[in-house]
Amino acid sequence: RGFVLSNELLDEFDPVRVRLVWRKGYSPSPRMCTECTSYREAHVLHSIDATALEALLQPNGILGNGTIAATIEDLTWEGRMMTCGALTTSALRHAMLTVVEDLTPSERMSCAPMLLCCFPFLLAVNQALQYHHEALHPVHVRRRHEPDDARELVRLYRFHLGNLNGTVPLAKQRYRQVRRLAAERGYEVEKTLLSGGLPELLPGRL
Numbered sequence: 001r002g003f004v005l006s007n008e009l010l011d012e013f014d015p016v017r018v019r020l021v022w023r024k025g026y027s028p029s030p031r032m033c034t035e036c037t038s039y040r041e042a043h044v045l046h047s048i049d050a051t052a053l054e055a056l057l058q059p060n061g062i063l064g065n066g067t068i069a070a071t072i073e074d075l076t077w078e079g080r081m082m083t084c085g086a087l088t089t090s091a092l093r094h095a096m097l098t099v100v101e102d103l104t105p106s107e108r109m110s111c112a113p114m115l116l117c118c119f120p121f122l123l124a125v126n127q128a129l130q131y132h133h134e135a136l137h138p139v140h141v142r143r144r145h146e147p148d149d150a151r152e153l154v155r156l157y158r159f160h161l162g163n164l165n166g167t168v169p170l171a172k173q174r175y176r177q178v179r180r181l182a183a184e185r186g187y188e189v190e191k192t193l194l195s196g197g198l199p200e201l202l203p204g205r206l
Contacts, residue, residue, distance in 0.1 A: 023133075045083075045122075046170045046172075046206060047119070047164070047168060047169045047170060047206070048167070048168050048170060048204065049166060049167055049168075049204025050076075050167065050204070051203040051204040052193065052202050052203060052205055052206075053072060053075065053204075054072060055204070056185070056193070057072060057181075063178065064177055068173075068177075070174070075170070075174060076168050078171060079119070079168050079170060082171055083119040084114065086118075086122055087118055087122065092125065094138060095125065095136055095153060096121060097115070098153070099116060099154050100115045100116055102150070102151060103116065103154070107161070110161065116157065117161055117164075119160075119167070119169050120161040120163075120164050121157055121160075123156075123164070124157040124160050125153070128152060128153055128156055135152070135153075140152075141153060175206075178206070179193075182202075188201055189201055189202060192205065193206055
């Protein structure tokens with residue numbers, strides 16, 4: 001028996017789940033199931049193209065009212081603090097410093113004064129952990145791979161850095177505000193926000 005859930009209903013849930021991961025061919029033992037290190041807490045993180053956000057917030061450039069009102073600059077700052085705040089563990093700090101070693105001067109300036117950009121680094125770590133749950137172990141973080149002698153996290157970071165240029169991460173409350181604002185503008189605007197395809201309505205998407 002199953003249930004069909006709408007996007008609106010899913011939006012109201014706290015987007016957190018816990019997964020148990022293990023290597024292929026090595027099923028978890030009862031002892032392993034009691035170890036916290038075997039578990040990962042996964043979060044849903046929404047983001048929006050900056051051009052789409054700017055268009056949605058016209059003409060006054062503000063999202064929300066009263067004490068929760070925010071400009072585009074406020075939303076950008078909130079998104080940066082949210083993603084950087086998720087990188088405070090010792091393992092992630094070590095991985096961050098290792099990645100920075102291989103970055104060019106221009107790459108290091110992308111999010112100055114930060115050593116690197118937190119959002120693409122967070123996505124790079126997440127992708128690495130999808131395939132190998134020990135990806136943050138210092139041995140794996142520092143290992144270089146042929147043929148270009150590159151570290152895996154550096155390669156993933158550069159990939160996401162290129163794809164996320166001009167993208168603003170949104171906290172759950174801000175995501176809901178953006179969705180409701182788009183719905184107020186009409187069905188086609190909301191549809192374009194979710195799936196793109198009509199730049200004359202909205203030059204970007206979630």
